[in-house]
Amino acid sequence: MSKNINPLLWLGLGIAGASYLSKTENREKVMELYQSVKGKVVDFLCEQNPSACQDLLEKAGNPNPHDLGDTRMVGEGAMYAVDYYNKEEQQE
Structure with a gap:
């Protein structure tokens, strides 16, 4: 019985996500949230290992x-x- 619930749960989540993202304003909210989280993660990782971020910046484009x-x-x-x-x- 539990094997049948898992695919149905994923299907339900997929349908809910698609219906939520069908509106332009919701897509913009999700993209803003994504950019915000991505910036925070990059900042956190650069605080943990500043030399790696510096190496990437020097290497980028050259x-x-x-x-x-x-x-x-x-x-x-x-x-x-x-x-x-x-x-x-x-x-x-």
């Missing part, structure tokens, strides 16, 4: 070509676009 993690991420992103384009062209 990637190092010798940083293997960033280089791999950029390469994977570029290959995703190429693969997507090739698949679309082959379907036609």
Whole structure:
């Protein structure tokens, strides 16, 4: 019996959330709340480890070509676009 309640609970929450977000003013409230919470979390994390935040700020917009993690991420992103384009062209 309890296995049947869990999916119904999720379905009910999904329907309630969708109906709440159907109004523009409610969507704006949720986005404001999200931005507020995100700012507080970032501030809290930067207070806990200020050097990590400073490293991110220095690194943003100025990637190092010798940083293997960033280089791999950029390469994977570029290959995703190429693969997507090739698949679309082959379907036609």
